[in-house]
Amino acid sequence: MAAGVAAWLPFARAAAIGWMPVANCPMPLAPTDKNKRQDELIVLNVSGRRFETWRTTLERYPDTLLGSTEKEFFFNEDTKEYFFDRDPEVFRCVLNFYRTGKLHYPRYECISAYDDELAFYGILPEIIGDCCYEEYKDRKRENAERLQDDLDSENNQESMPSLSFRQTMWRAFENPHTSTMALVFYYVTGFFIAVSVITNVVETVPCGTVPGSKELPCGERYSVAFFCLDTACVMIFTVEYLLRLFAAPSRYRFIRSVMSIIDVVAIMPYYIGLVMTNNEDVSGAFVTLRVFRVFRIFKFSRHSQGLRILGYTLKSCASELGFLLFSLTMAIIIFATVMFYAEKGSSASKFTSIPASFWYTIVTMTTLGYGDMVPKTIAGKIFGSICSLSGVLVIALPVPVIVSNFSRIYHQNQRADKRRAQKKARLARIRVAKTGSSNAYLHSKRNGLLNEALELMGTPEEAHVGKTTSLIESQHHHLLHCLEKTTVSPSPATPTPPPPLSGFRTHILKLVQLQKSKSVPFRVKSSEEAPEEWAVTEVGPALPCSALRPHPTLHPSHGPFSVTEAKGSACQSPSSNGQISRSCYGPQRRISGGPTLVLGDAL
Amino acid sequence: MRGQGRKESLSDSRDLDGSYDQLTGHPPGPTKKALKQRFLQLLPCCGPQALPSVSENSVEDDFELSTVCHRPEGLEQLQEQTKFTRKELQVLYRGFKNECPSGIVSEENFKQIYSQFFPQGDSSTYATFLFNAFDTNHDGSVNFEDFVAGLSVILRGTIDDRLNWAFNLYDLNKDGCITKEEMLDIMKSIYDMMGKYTYPALREEAPREHVESFFQKMDRNKDGVVTIEEFIESCQKDENIMRSMQLFDNVI
Numbered sequence: 112m113a114a115g116v117a118a119w120l121p122f123a124r125a126a127a128i129g130w131m132p133v134a135n136c137p138m139p140l141a142p143t144d145k146n147k148r149q150d151e152l153i154v155l156n157v158s159g160r161r162f163e164t165w166r167t168t169l170e171r172y173p174d175t176l177l178g179s180t181e182k183e184f185f186f187n188e189d190t191k192e193y194f195f196d197r198d199p200e201v202f203r204c205v206l207n208f209y210r211t212g213k214l215h216y217p218r219y220e221c222i223s224a225y226d227d228e229l230a231f232y233g234i235l236p237e238i239i240g241d242c243c244y245e246e247y248k249d250r251k252r253e254n255a256e257r258l259q260d261d262l263d264s265e266n267n268q269e270s271m272p273s274l275s276f277r278q279t280m281w282r283a284f285e286n287p288h289t290s291t292m293a294l295v296f297y298y299v300t301g302f303f304i305a306v307s308v309i310t311n312v313v314e315t316v317p318c319g320t321v322p323g324s325k326e327l328p329c330g331e332r333y334s335v336a337f338f339c340l341d342t343a344c345v346m347i348f349t350v351e352y353l354l355r356l357f358a359a360p361s362r363y364r365f366i367r368s369v370m371s372i373i374d375v376v377a378i379m380p381y382y383i384g385l386v387m388t389n390n391e392d393v394s395g396a397f398v399t400l401r402v403f404r405v406f407r408i409f410k411f412s413r414h415s416q417g418l419r420i421l422g423y424t425l426k427s428c429a430s431e432l433g434f435l436l437f438s439l440t441m442a443i444i445i446f447a448t449v450m451f452y453a454e455k456g457s458s459a460s461k462f463t464s465i466p467a468s469f470w471y472t473i474v475t476m477t478t479l480g481y482g483d484m485v486p487k488t489i490a491g492k493i494f495g496s497i498c499s500l501s502g503v504l505v506i507a508l509p510v511p512v513i514v515s516n517f518s519r520i521y522h523q524n525q526r527a528d529k530r531r532a533q534k535k536a537r538l539a540r541i542r543v544a545k546t547g548s549s550n551a552y553l554h555s556k557r558n559g560l561l562n563e564a565l566e567l568m569g570t571p572e573e574a575h576v577g578k579t580t581s582l583i584e585s586q587h588h589h590l591l592h593c594l595e596k597t598t599v600s601p602s603p604a605t606p607t608p609p610p611p612l613s614g615f616r617t618h619i620l621k622l623v624q625l626q627k628s629k630s631v632p633f634r635v636k637s638s639e640e641a642p643e644e645w646a647v648t649e650v651g652p653a654l655p656c657s658a659l660r661p662h663p664t665l666h667p668s669h670g671p672f673s674v675t676e677a678k679g680s681a682c683q684s685p686s687s688n689g690q691i692s693r694s695c696y697g698p699q700r701r702i703s704g705g706p707t708l709v710l711g712d713a714l
Numbered sequence: 715m716r717g718q719g720r721k722e723s724l725s726d727s728r729d730l731d732g733s734y735d736q737l738t739g740h741p742p743g744p745t746k747k748a749l750k751q752r753f754l755q756l757l758p759c760c761g762p763q764a765l766p767s768v769s770e771n772s773v774e775d776d777f778e779l780s781t782v783c784h785r786p787e788g789l790e791q792l793q794e795q796t797k798f799t800r801k802e803l804q805v806l807y808r809g810f811k812n813e814c815p816s817g818i819v820s821e822e823n824f825k826q827i828y829s830q831f832f833p834q835g836d837s838s839t840y841a842t843f844l845f846n847a848f849d850t851n852h853d854g855s856v857n858f859e860d861f862v863a864g865l866s867v868i869l870r871g872t873i874d875d876r877l878n879w880a881f882n883l884y885d886l887n888k889d890g891c892i893t894k895e896e897m898l899d900i901m902k903s904i905y906d907m908m909g910k911y912t913y914p915a916l917r918e919e920a921p922r923e924h925v926e927s928f929f930q931k932m933d934r935n936k937d938g939v940v941t942i943e944e945f946i947e948s949c950q951k952d953e954n955i956m957r958s959m960q961l962f963d964n965v966i
């Protein structure tokens with residue numbers, strides 16, 4: 112039932128009056144509206160933009176955020192409105208969904224931002240209306256492809272230390288940039304493929320005459336040299352094939368793959384030639400087999416991305432190519448028949464049969480026009496011209512489709528490469544930023560002495576002066592600090608950051624004694640404390656940090672703050688060797704109240 | 715090839731048999747008017763001012779109909795005429811206007827809205843009867859006043875008013891009495907709404923039997939028709955019907 116029609120439910124219920132008098136049994140009780148509120152306007156403030164709508168509009172979809180009580184979490188008591196800190200543009204579409212029952216996807220919006228917003232409001236994207244659904248699906252697919260590309264390239268780049276030898280070898284074969292060995296292998300095989308192809312070609316070139324016999328092709332004149340070259344190439348190819356076979360994760364699949372078949376076909380003729388000696392009967396077949404050696408040129412497709420794209424394009428345009436072939440065949444048969452009958456009358460006509468006319472039709476339709484078969488009658492000439500004109504059209508039609516497919520795939524590949532390069536640069540920048548922040552942490556650890564000393568004085572102005580970091584950063588640092596304290600061993604042999612000045616130490620002691628007289632910000636029950644709990648140990652690094660071990664009776668969901676509270680230690684020794692350590696309270700001190708960020712504030 | 719927008723027309727050969735124009739989807743062949751127009755345009759003597767009246771009238775008519783916007787009378791008048799409060803009228807009008815922006819409901823629209831509440835069966839016949847009952851001035855459309863007037867009787871009227879309204883619904887030809895055929899039509903339409911896939915399955919002769927029992931109960935003088943007095947009297951004697959009439963008190 113659409114949302115808008117829900118407003119007509121009272122009418123439908125009223126229309127049931129027609130059933131009442133004819134009913135034989137009593138009717139069930141009607142459901143009552145327990146909290147029958149008058150319909151009211153509610154204000155939704157989304158990042159400052161105010162939207163208003165009726166409460167019942169939102170309640171049409173009770174399983175979304177706005178339709179359920181979940182929106183009460185966002186209710187602002189002071190302004191009596193619901194505040195969402197989200198994008199107002201997308202909220203417009205979301206609210207329109209409640210109003211009209213149709214969810215639209217704006218084209219200018221980024222697909223992942225839109226998806227995030229929908230997920231926040233609890234709306235499934237599948238209910239996008241038909242008008243926008245196709246656009247949404249296209250964009251989603253492109254995004255998924257982009258993510259997949261990133262994931263693939265990431266997988267390629269991450270160094271998994273525990274790869275077996277076989278897996279490393281396979282990766283080296285697939286991606287030559289992983290190691291220098293792979294690169295060397297890549298270039299070597301490429302070189303030998305080129306050598307092999309060139310020898311095949313040069314073999315047949317006539318090479319000058321040997322006195323006393325006719326002109327020989329080079330292959331027969333320098334047969335030994337060529338045989339050695341061929342042997343070398345085939346050996347390299349064989350070794351490569353066997354290595355690939357060994358390294359392949361699924362040998363069965365590898366054997367069935369196209370490249371492996373090409374490899375096999377490329378090297379088989381040599382072995383067959385070895386096996387068969389100069390047996391006159393089969394040497395004819397053997398010569399034919401040598402043709403297959405030219406397939407070695409396809410091995411270049413591992414080395415050339417453009418060739419792979421071409422192959423992929425042809426595969427993906429199979430239907431267009433099939434259509435081209437089919438229409439050409441139809442046209443050829445038609446025109447061949449017509450030409451045959453048109454030329455039947457003329458004497459000495461080359462158009463002896465319809466199949467013989469096929470050759471003429473093909474040559475004419477592809478605008479080759481060899482001229483070996485030419486119509487002589489007038490009718491033949493007329494039909495011949497029609498044939499050549501239509502040939503141009505039939506061939507020109509599917510070609511742009513194939514071209515556009517190729518262009519699309521090629522550009523996609525280029526885009527993927529560009530994205531990978533950009534990603535590398537981006538990751539490098541992120542790495543620099545990260546190291547920057549961790550440097551900041553170490554830096555602040557050293558300065559932590561200074562900061563804590565200033566905090567102890569209790570005057571806010573001086574504390575602020577000492578604060579070189581923001582609150583969030585200082586809380587983050589405190590967290591890391593606590594982790595350090597948790598995991599540091601109680602032994603004294605820990606490396607120290609530069610020791611503070613001795614004068615500074617006495618300054619700290621004085622501050623500590625000062626603190627006793629004031630209300631301590633990091634102690635919850637100040638009334639219970641006794642002054643002697645402020646015993647300051649100057650040495651003895653061991654004691655304070657044991658307090659940071661988690662207390663067994665504590666609720667496990669509390670963070671490190673409450674742990675230290677319960678143990679009663681306000682252990683904020685600035686350095687791990689505990690040079691200045693305010694020692695812990697008694698270990699059984701229990702602090703009531705929840706996990707307040709008391710320690711964090713104090714830091 | 716991709717991009718097949720009109721899947722039906724491209725995948726079959728109707729175009730070749732001359733029954734379907736692939737590009738526009740209409741039967742092929744220009745109409746007589748258009749042919750004459752084109753022929754006249756080819757002649758050098760006739761300028762472009764020829765035959766302006768040949769333009770498509772039907773398109774303009776449709777356009778006019780869709781821009782006709784019926785606005786109801788003021789809120790105060792409706793408040794006087796019906797028993798709804800101001801706020802209730804506002805809520806009703808908002809729902810009404812959402813579905814019918816032009817301000818009037820046609821029979822098709824009515825049927826379509828009503829069918830959304832009964833997805834499992836065929837509610838079109840019953841919706842037609844309802845439409846005729848709401849359309850008090852029989853002009854083929856229900857505007858907001860008719861709509862609200864009908865709802866006011868059903869939801870806020872006395873029990874006698876409601877029974878009157880139900881009688882009006884059953885009396886298809888509005889002649890003041892319900893015959894067995896009319897009742898059978900109504901009964902069949904109600905059973906149609908249930909759909910075919912009920913359990914236990916509704917039998918073919920169930921409507922007829924139901925009509926028989928209805929007439930047995932309602933027709934006092936056994937003359938084969940039920941008049942309004944017989945109807946109201948019999949309903950007032952029936953406990954179930956009285957109780958069910960009270961269901962409508964809390965709908966809005």
